[in-house]
Amino acid sequence: MDKITGLMRTKAKELLENGKVERVLGWEKGMFFYSTPPVFIDKPEDAEKLVWDDFAINNLAIYLLDKRNQESKVALFVKGCDSRGVVRMIQDNQVKRENLYLIGIPCPGLKDPKTAVRGYYKDASQVPKATKCEECQHPNPVLYDEMLGSQVEEPPEKDRFAEVSELEKKSADEKYAYWKAQSDKCIRCFACRNICPACSCQECLLDCSKPRWLDKEVDVAQNQFFHMIRVWHVADRCVECGECERVCPAGLPLMQLNRKLIKDINELFGPYEAGMDLEQRPPLTEYDTGDPEEFM
């Protein structure tokens, strides 16, 4: 970990000094042992702030949206999930590949600061691996200009849809009760939407006031509507980075919803993993004569 920190700092300093990029996105050490939040470096001397440790879990790709209308060149450090987030943004035309310098970091699986906070842990070693990291199938960056360190071993293939399959077996009433209980917890903070690399609309329809698609009331109907619509809008573009579920203050199992849709899409259009391949477009944005059309 310390070796990677050193490499990050050297690389960032070099890129800024020779003007290859105007900004470097990485992580720095925060106040608590479990905080390693994003940092934005535009001066070579600030490269010393960069840190790679167990808690460097934030997906940096979303910060590319902050300057999406500017042509500035940015370098960012990307783990497996982060790199897929970047692929997502390039495919969604939010950023240009040529404006990015991607420095890949093969990821051993990290820890979630929220786990440490909510469990009142006093020590990094006590904190278990983050849920999203336990579920991760692709820890190595899929898109990069250079890699710091060598690839990590890909985890054994697991059935990512196991939980979804279990839920599918429930009766309609049971499913309704389950999802109602989940969406009742929602406080409509929109952390899930704002942290999602697939949610890049300049004006989200769920914020739109004319027409008011989503009412501002926090109640059963509106909460269910919000989550259903968001998961449909993200559907085939979700890269399963797991950030939405991780940042939710109310603990909604959002990845179950996302994976349900991904499972359905796999069944309808063939297996597809968003964000793995820059050239392979999401199935709902492409037409193939082999697509199912039972209703025709």
Added chain:
Amino acid sequence: MKAVSKEKLPALLEELAKEGTLYVPSSSGDMSRFVPWESDVQVDLEHNTTMSPKEVLFPQTEVLYNYKFGEENTVEPPPPGSEKIIVFGVRPCDVQAIRCLDEVFLTRTYVDSYYKEKRDRLIVISLGCTVAEDTCFCKDMGVNPVEAEGADIVLFDLDGEYGFEEKTDKGKEITKKIASQLSDTSKKKPKAPSFTLQANSNGIVEKLQKMFEHPIWEEVCQKCIGCGTCAFLCPSCHCFDINCKNTGACDGFRYRTWDACMFNDYALMAGGHDVRPTKVERIRNRYLHKLLFFKERYGMFLCTGCGRCLRECPAGMNIAGFINQLEEVTVDG
């Protein structure tokens, strides 16, 4: 002083629940919050809640009035409640936040009737803190962690029992009702907890007064993702939006919901002008409201050091860290 043994607490709560609607801190599932007490509710007095108690006085969604168009057009606010509202186990940081909300909703000529009618029925039973979390900094924000100023009754954690002191007339009145649950203790008030997090708030008002155009805001705002987690969890944030909904051709209701100045469309106006178009202006506004404007206007910080935003911010924003960062800032005359 008076006391209630921890074993007797469920019985005390049962008695209190007879006096009105009793709210207790509970951590069922994933997000702890204040919920109406029932005998099977798991009461969690060990840690503070994720959702603050402000939702008892200032619900996230609140109907302001129902309207009908017809031969006569009518506007009907919901009927006021009549029961007492007893909130049990409110930490000093959250009691301080209620004092802040009182300033906003009850003073300076306009009185918010929806807040007032609940506030008048509210009885605050505060629990002082013997342990500060690593994210707590109430002391630096002018709050006494041992004994909340403004509570109707204060409790002290004295190990096997809670010390119990009535402070106000409301507090005395309700204490009479549950007196049979109380005993006496010779134990003294506990010492103040020690804080690992220090956020030196001395002199920040004078500094911030000169920092509106300071470049620090551009640096500090960058991590923020513009969600409402901090504002919604914050015990003192009180912005709201007002909307209407028709339920039929001729009737509907007007309601308010929590709003957050962090949302990118918060300051968007009809016609398209946005006075806070980027994160720079929005973060600057939030921090200045918490640390400067409210102190200037009402004499107390709007941030009460509860630490919830530090704990749950998805991006690691840290207002206490910002206060410490101010020590490095020098402003000219």
